[in-house]
Structures are given as structure tokens and as C-alpha cells.
Amino acid sequence: MNKLDQKRKASRRERKGAKELLRIGQKVWLYRKDKLPAIEERALQIANTALYDALKDKTTTAELLEKKARILDDALRNSGGHYYHKKNWVENVEMLLVAAIVILGIRSFFVQPFIIPTNSMYPSFYGMTPFIYEDNQPPNFIERCVDKVLLGASHYQLEAESSGTLYLVLQNGSSHRYVQSNFPNGRFFIIPTMARKYVFEIGGKEHTLQVPAEFDLDELLAKKFAGIENLRDLPMVVAQDTSLAQGRLKLSDKKFTKGEIPLAFDVLLGDALFVDRMSYNFITPKVGDPIVFRTESIDEFNRQLNQQTFAQIGEDKYYIKRLVGEPGDTLEIQVPEQIFTNGTDVRKGVPGILLRNGSAIEGSSAFVQNRIQTETFAKSSDSELVNGYPGYRADGLLSNKNQIQVPHKNDPSNQTGKNGYFAMGDNSTDSLDGRAWGFVPENELIGRALFIYYPFTKRWGLSN
Secondary structure: OOHHHHOOEOOHHHHHHHHHHHHHHHHHHHHHOOOOOHHHHHHHHHHHHHHHHHHHOOOOEHHHHHHHHHHHHHHHHHHOHHHOOOOOHHHHHHHHHHHHHHHHHHHHHOEEEEEOOOOOOOOOOOOOEEEEOOOOOOOOHHHHHHHHHHHOOEEEEEOOOOOEEEEEEOEOOEOOEEEEEOOOOOEOOOEOEEEEEEEEEEOOEEEEEEEEOOOOHHHHHHHHHHOOOOHHHOOEEEOOOOOOOOEEEEEEEEEEOOOOOOEEEEEEOOOEEEEEOOHHHOOOOOOOOEEEEEOOOHHHHHHHOOOOOOOOOOOOOEEEEEEEEOOOOEEEEEOOOOOOOOOOOOOOOEEOEEEEOOEEOOOOHHHHHHHHHHHHHHHOOOOOOOOOOOOOEEEOOEOOOOOEEOOOOOOOOOOOOOOEEEEEOOOHHHOOOHHHHOOEEHHHEEEEEEEEEEOOOOOOEEOO
16 A cells, blocks of 8 residues: 555545444443443444544544544444344344334325225226237236336237137026136235136136136136126036036137137236325315225124115225215115116116215215216217226115115214214225215224325326
């Protein structure tokens, strides 16, 4: 080392490293000074002071700073115990514990991540949605990796193991059954989760396909192979082989050959968003808010209200719906007299106008878009959706012109002492909501959908 190097001032990086060493030295001295022999405690204190003075002096050379740091390092090696070296497992565990506490605190009081599994709020929010490969040519490995990173896409395909016509085998009269999915299809590859199991038949041989429990493969099959909305509209073929289920739905007249891929698709992850848990501690929920709530006590709350319901939730989950009724509100769906339902799927209710306290509901663009769609149905028999919203459907508690009142805690007839709220999905034809299971008690409200952070699509950003 030449004289020029010896006189070089300590760089920012060198001073930063020395500061970190001093921080540990001072920490060890504070924690262990009462347990150390006097000579070791004194040596550690002198080393800390010397490095502190060197750092305080802006003209300290790199050589002098390194010398003082080495002295402190030697002292720490003798006296630091399990607090030193700074990379030891104890300090790492401490850091992880602090990080975990901070994360839990943020999740409990400020924002909570939430992934939307279903399409009950489509097109405001997306649940799991399919991307069908029309030519049945699956993507290559690199394309799958890109889709996985950007869209959270999982790939599925059905490959013919024999030649013949494609059928969907009914299982006890249903298109699928629920099974437990383990490695590698479980959550995070290791945690078992529920899945839908479909059984297909090609050339007399059974083929199975499992998809997430929340994903409705029925609609995809109906659209893919017949261009229709409901799988049950496909022709039924009674199974001749008694080893198969009660019957089969014929999906295609085409004869598939062994090795051919009749079906290839991706399941795109539902919108992952942050939920604002803070606001409702200071302000009351407002009609139009996309609210997230727990379902644990909803059934019991409605039983205490003596409220007639058409379905039970029966589980503790997180739901996301649109708030359409505050405590004391009167709600009603009115079906226009001149509604045209030719070509419109009315099996899940006839399109109607949602009224709140006697007027068309306001407070969200989803309300407006659903009303526009219902008015479109009333003007013509064209069943095409003009904006993706299907129009609110008169069904369950809100069947045509049936009025309901949202519970208010000050109402003498309300024995629960709690306010209630009424929630519906923006996608009214595909939403199990308040029309079926009733009101949401105020204590189950978690917060308001705040920000879609994944996947990276045009919906990324603030939610509405």
C-alpha cells in the first residue's frame, strides 16, 4: 500500500460498514456488560468509543477506520456471545419475528390481501377466468412461465389416450364431484385443497381432469363444444357400460385420435386486491362500496331476525359483494312490464330495476350499467350484453316487486341489537348473495376493496 492509499479518506461504504459494526458493539455492551469479566467489559467499551470517535471525525482515513474496526471485531469475538457475529441465526430470527409482527399488524388494522375466487362481481372484479386455446395447441414452457408471472395462469389440457368420440361422464347425476387435491395441485404445491373432478370418456376409456373447486368448468365446456350457456342443454346419452355413471353428455361429434388434445385452456388467477380495514373504524359503510365480509355468523343473524332465506352459507369464508342496502333502507326489484326475455337466460331470475327507497339505486357505476342492461332487454329481444353487466335479476328475497327492509338496530322488532347490511354481486346471474341468504351483520364487515395489485392487467390500480 503506497502513501497515497494510506492517506485516502474512508469511503461512504466503509463508513457504513463501520457504523453497522459499532451498532452491534454497543448492543452487545448494553446486553452483556453485567455478565462480562471486568477486563473484557472494559476492552469492549474502549473499542466502541475508539470506533465512535473515528466515525465522528470526517477526516478519518480508511486505514485508521479499518484499524479501529478490527479492534472492535476482536473484542466482539471474545465477548459477543450469541449476539455476534452479526449474521448468526439469533439475529436473523429476531429480524424475522419483528417483520412478522409488523406484517400481522398491518394486515389486522390497515390493509389485508384478498384474492377473488368467483365471478360474482364480474366485470367490476374478475374471479378465476378461462382462456381457451381454440386450436387446442397448448403454449410452450416459456409462454407458460410468462403467463404464470404476469397473469397467474395455470394450464390444463385433456389428451386423448384412445380414439373415439368425446363424452362427459355424469357422476351421480352431476357433471363433477369434489375431491381433495394433494401434491402437486395443492395450494403452494403442499397444502391439500378441494378440487372439482371431471370424468371424460374417449373411445370407451375414462380420462380425468381436476380444476380448482371455485372454477366452473361446466360453462367452459358448453361454450367450447356447443356455443351455448348451459351444459345441461347438451344431448344425453345413456351409458351402455355399467362401470360408467348414470349417463353421458355428448360434447362433440368429432372423432378424436389417440394423442390429440380435445381441450386446452388456462385458468387465470382472480383479482388479488388490498382491502382497506381502517376506514370503517371511523366512517359507516356506504351504498356502492365493494365490501369484503366474513360469513361466519350470517346464518345465525338471519335466524335471530326470523328472516326467511332461500339458502344457508354454512361456512366461514371471506366474500366480496356490492353494498346495496344500509340499515333502514327499503329495497325492491321491479321487472319492467314490457321486458323481452327471448333468448335471455331467465333461469336465475328475470331482469329488473333495483330500487332503493323507491328510486333507482345510485352510488356506483355498476348500478348504472345494470340498469342500462335491463332497459335494453325491455326495449328489444336482443340478448347481447352491451357492457358485460347482466342486469339485476328478480330472485329470492328480491323476487319481482317484493319489498324488504334492511335491519336497523333501533328497530323494536330487531332483537339482535345489530345493524344489518344487504349485499349483491354485480354479476347478478352468477352470484349467491343477499337474495338467497339474507343480511350481513355489522360485526362481520371487514373493509372496502381498495387496490388491485395483481395480475398485471388493465384493471390494475384503485378499485371501484
